[in-house]
Amino acid sequence: MAKLFRAVILGPPGSGKGTISERVASSFGLQHLSSGDFLRENIAAKTEAGVLAKTYIEKGALVPDHVMTRLMLPRLVEMTRHSWLLDGFPRTLAQAEALNSACELDVVISLNIPLETLKDRLRHRWIHPASGRVYNMRFNPPRVQGVDDISGEPLIQHEDDKPEALVARLRHYKDVAKPVIDLYRAKGILHMFSDTETDRIWPYVSSLLSAKIPTDLADAQRATTH
Numbered sequence: 001m002a003k004l005f006r007a008v009i010l011g012p013p014g015s016g017k018g019t020i021s022e023r024v025a026s027s028f029g030l031q032h033l034s035s036g037d038f039l040r041e042n043i044a045a046k047t048e049a050g051v052l053a054k055t056y057i058e059k060g061a062l063v064p065d066h067v068m069t070r071l072m073l074p075r076l077v078e079m080t081r082h083s084w085l086l087d088g089f090p091r092t093l094a095q096a097e098a099l100n101s102a103c104e105l106d107v108v109i110s111l112n113i114p115l116e117t118l119k120d121r122l123r124h125r126w127i128h129p130a131s132g133r134v135y136n137m138r139f140n141p142p143r144v145q146g147v148d149d150i151s152g153e154p155l156i157q158h159e160d161d162k163p164e165a166l167v168a169r170l171r172h173y174k175d176v177a178k179p180v181i182d183l184y185r186a187k188g189i190l191h192m193f194s195d196t197e198t199d200r201i202w203p204y205v206s207s208l209l210s211a212k213i214p215t216d217l218a219d220a221q222r223a224t225t226h
């Protein structure tokens, strides 16, 4: 059995983690697990973790580490026979250490995007809450403004995507992300990408993963996902 591939993508709100993760999933057949989407699923299903997490997210706060770890690690056990890409987890050093005790990562991608670019992107971001599908009026607009392409349901904007809320979120992101980035740099698996356009970053991410993912594994996974 070819060795499975484990990756994490890190980056501030609006940096393009979700956008790049979707491209990685379709190009390399990795399973994309977004902590935000998984939380929304648990909130919608009113699971114990979902009910608890909702109380924090409604206040615009991070969900406590022990709640996130207790939610994410069992999900990763279910995915143990797949190669995967984690998006939005780990977000703190405690989460990274919990993840490292459960599995070994091959690559950590870190997106380093200028503040003004993040503000501009999030100002134009529209989301379909139920599915987590993400649009941007400048970058990937829906066919009909304000309407989800698949379900036809209305799109919304997150309150904390507004520029005034973003500065606080970014400062908090930087504080909690730095030790995580330092940890993976020390492990020699960190790959940092800086640009203002995802389409300019994508070729580098794609060639990094092409070099790192064993070809027989990538072929096998593409076969199972198509």
Ligand SMILES: Nc1nc2c(ncn2[C@@H]2O[C@H](COP(=O)(O)OP(=O)(O)OP(=O)(O)O)[C@@H](O)[C@H]2O)c(=O)[nH]1
Residues within 6 Å of the ligand: 011, 012, 013, 014, 015, 016, 017, 018, 019, 020, 036, 121, 122, 124, 125, 126, 134, 135, 136, 138, 139, 140, 196, 197, 198, 199
């Ligand atoms: N203009 C522009 N918008 C982009 C680009 N890449 C992504 N976007 C849009 O910018 C917004 C943020 O991208 P996401 O992929 O949601 O970023 P994220 O890191 O997952 O964001 P969070 O979920 O908030 O952490 C979305 O509306 C994207 O469609 C780009 O290169 N240019």
Ligand SMILES: Nc1ncnc2c1ncn2[C@H]1C[C@H](O)[C@@H](COP(=O)(O)OP(=O)(O)O)O1
Residues within 6 Å of the ligand: 013, 014, 035, 036, 037, 039, 057, 060, 061, 062, 063, 064, 068, 088, 089, 090, 091, 092, 095
């Ligand atoms: N790894 C994690 N640790 C703590 N809270 C998390 C988390 N991942 C997601 N959350 C919480 C806080 C986020 O604001 C919320 C929604 O997550 P998201 O969809 O990734 O959006 P964003 O992080 O851009 O706010 O869920």
